Amino acid sequence: MADNTETVEEVKNLETEVKGFINSQPYWGKYLCSEILAGNEIKDSIIDTSYSYLLENLGLQEETDKPELSISYNPNASDDFKENLSFVSMTNVEGVNALTENQTIELTPNLTIIYGANGAGKSGYVRLLKNVFYSKDKGDILPNINIESGHKPIAATFNFSSDGTNISLKYPGNTGNGIFNQFAVFDGDIGKKHLSVRNDFSFRPAGLQLFNEFNAALEKLNAKLHSDIQTKSTANPFADDDIFQGESEIKTFLTQLSHNSKLEELKAHLPYTDEEKANKTKLDKEYDDLKVALAQKDK
Incomplete structure (x- = not known):
């Protein structure tokens, strides 16, 4: 079968x-x-x-x-890098120069032209775009000079589309998002930077x-x-040379004990068998007997 x-x-x-x-x-x-x-x-x-x-x-x-x-x-x-990404609109702009709030700048798939008289706010939008997208000339965004107080924090919402999916990112909350780096801003000042400052090249696979x-x-x-x-971390209480007499492996280890010491090294000195205890008791007795003998000899 x-x-x-x-x-x-x-x-x-x-x-x-x-x-x-x-x-x-x-x-x-x-x-x-x-x-x-x-x-x-x-x-x-x-x-x-x-x-x-x-x-x-x-x-x-x-x-x-x-x-x-x-x-x-x-x-x-x-x-991640987005395929077929387009910049759709910019909304909720606040705290940028004297730009009127709640304006929407819509961008068409072809060519979008923004025009107006001096002081209308064209440069304000350009400064914002320079700081959000890739640019070699990120100038400071100034507050509204026409008011003395009540300045709002700089903020804006950028709306994108990728293969039919709508994506909204906030500035400066989403600063560093890879989508922002898929767009570049260019003007006369940036052109001078491109001619005078060498480009850094970096490669990172998408995703x-x-x-x-x-x-x-x-x-x-x-x-x-x-x-x-x-x-x-606390001071090592065994660092005092008066605690130990002579030189030994134990003395060297304990005087160098710190938060960087390895637990395995400490465990290697931990076993203390019954035979070692008996040997220590015997040596202590011999030491005491020698002290008594020396004292009697002096008398």
């Missing part, structure tokens, strides 16, 4: 490879990756939560009930932004752990 059973193998692609990497991480690593893939900014609160999970994993903190993580590879939330952000988060966790170690 013929066996018609078919074996279905998962096709290896970037998504499955990324998920495989994430699932191989301990809980604190999975938590970080899930936040990155969700498109969330890795703020201090996320680092603190991940650090708490790390301490639990190291056995330095009591285990707690942790929520189950859902790892979903969402290309629209990640900072690997997760690892850049994960590595940056690991550096923050490492700094936090190192800071805690330094805070909790």
